[in-house]
Amino acid sequence: MTIPPGFNIRAAQVAPASVSHRPYGPSTGGVGNETMPPGFKAEVAQLDTFKLPEHATGSLSNRRLGRALVDAWRRDGIIQIAMSDAQRELWEDAKAASHRFFREPHGEKAACVDSQSYAGYIASGEEVTDGIADYSEIFTITKDLGPSDPRVRARWPCHGSCPWPNINMKEPMARYNEDLGIQGEKLLQLAELGLGVSPGSLTRYTRDGWHHTRVLRFPPRNATNGKGKEGRGIGSHTDYGLLVISTQDEVGGLFIRRPSHKERFANWEKSAAGLREDDDGWVYIPPVEGVHTVILGDMMQYITHNYLTATPHKVGLNTRERFAFAYFHEPSFQAVVRPLEGGCGGMLHDSFEDYEGIHYGTHFTNMFMRNYPDRITTKRLIAEDRYKLLAEKELRTMDSVPAS
Ligand SMILES: O=C(O)CCC(=O)C(=O)O
Numbered sequence: 001m002t003i004p005p006g007f008n009i010r011a012a013q014v015a016p017a018s019v020s021h022r023p024y025g026p027s028t029g030g031v032g033n034e035t036m037p038p039g040f041k042a043e044v045a046q047l048d049t050f051k052l053p054e055h056a057t058g059s060l061s062n063r064r065l066g067r068a069l070v071d072a073w074r075r076d077g078i079i080q081i082a083m084s085d086a087q088r089e090l091w092e093d094a095k096a097a098s099h100r101f102f103r104e105p106h107g108e109k110a111a112c113v114d115s116q117s118y119a120g121y122i123a124s125g126e127e128v129t130d131g132i133a134d135y136s137e138i139f140t141i142t143k144d145l146g147p148s149d150p151r152v153r154a155r156w157p158c159h160g161s162c163p164w165p166n167i168n169m170k171e172p173m174a175r176y177n178e179d180l181g182i183q184g185e186k187l188l189q190l191a192e193l194g195l196g197v198s199p200g201s202l203t204r205y206t207r208d209g210w211h212h213t214r215v216l217r218f219p220p221r222n223a224t225n226g227k228g229k230e231g232r233g234i235g236s237h238t239d240y241g242l243l244v245i246s247t248q249d250e251v252g253g254l255f256i257r258r259p260s261h262k263e264r265f266a267n268w269e270k271s272a273a274g275l276r277e278d279d280d281g282w283v284y285i286p287p288v289e290g291v292h293t294v295i296l297g298d299m300m301q302y303i304t305h306n307y308l309t310a311t312p313h314k315v316g317l318n319t320r321e322r323f324a325f326a327y328f329h330e331p332s333f334q335a336v337v338r339p340l341e342g343g344c345g346g347m348l349h350d351s352f353e354d355y356e357g358i359h360y361g362t363h364f365t366n367m368f369m370r371n372y373p374d375r376i377t378t379k380r381l382i383a384e385d386r387y388k389l390l391a392e393k394e395l396r397t398m399d400s401v402p403a404s
């Protein structure tokens with residue numbers, strides 16, 4: 001897409017009128033809260049939808065788009081990006097696979113567990129956020145690494161197979177995730193342009209990125225596995241890496257908090273889980289047909305010195321079951337991320353300090369051990385004393401592979 005100088009970039013960013021981005025539901029009337037779960041009070045977001053170019057280049061239009069994305073994240077904490085027709089098809093196929101999986105008998109789903117990876121089934125009530133059970137039902141997809149993979153043989157934490165169910169799920173999910181991998185890279189390249197940092201400042205970390213996906217089902221609020229009265233979906237939290245690209249069906253349940261200098265979380269230092277859960281100030285993100293939403297994770301906040309902050313969010317249970325996907329575009333497990341130097345017209349401070357950096361694999365492992373204290377993967381990790389491997393140089397050097 002080439003845009004002549006002086007062209008109205010804001011108009012160019014938003015999707016063409018042929019793409020519908022109305023909130024789902026009857027007569028939205030510009031209000032958009034018809035789908036908000038009962039019992040919640042929140043402002044309803046009205047978000048611009050951006051259309052990403054085929055490829056990110058350093059062109060003027062891409063630089064302007066990058067700046068607009070960065071501004072929108074700083075203002076709203078979330079952006080919407082338009083799906084192409086092909087992407088809508090990927091989403092429909094993946095959603096059908098998710099419905100198939102969650103309709104399986106409990107025994108079939110519960111068998112989808114791996115003792116070395118955190119991939120597979122998480123029953124409603126199994127995940128813990130800030131010490132309280134979430135009622136989401138989840139299938140997590142991490143890198144599918146068989147027993148002969150050198151990292152699995154070397155017993156690296158969180159490295160293992162993805163225990164796929166015996167239904168057609170792997171293939172549609174792989175195609176969906178592959179596309180989001182491409183969108184994720186493009187968004188990082190545009191963010192680099194918007195931040196005014198050199199190309200590769202962010203994408204250098206995502207070579208062999210530890211991207212993963214959560215396939216989510218939320219039960220209706222009064223059917224929470226008998227464990228709670230009305231239950232909750234997912235408690236407030238921030239996610240761990242760079243970008244979270246999510247897609248939700250028409251039911252509704254997602255809330256976020258806008259960036260605010262009065263609220264500063266740093267999840268890698270002190271858990272942000274459960275924070276502000278019952279406070280005012282949440283913004284409801286109504287489902288909009290034909291879009292993905294993109295929020296930011298902990299590593300983006302650390303890398304940008306809080307210029308872009310991880311977006312706190314939570315999910316409420318609605319009157320109907322809800323299906324969603326969250327795709328996490330992450331640094332390599334082995335990456336040690338460090339704050340950027342310069343950028344954003346001086347808004348990012350030159351880092352005179354010698355930052356130690358954050359080892360992403362350790363952050364990921366800490367978060368999953370915290371969320372799943374009783375899972376076999378956590379027990380095995382502890383029993384086999386695997387955690388200490390995270391300190392080894394090999395695990396903290398991108399592209400290094402253990403000798404087998
Ligand atoms: O259901 C959603 O829209 C978001 C889910 C979420 O926050 C997560 O899986 O971490």
Ligand SMILES: [Fe+2]
Nearest residue numbers: 238239313326
């Ligand atoms: Fe999340």
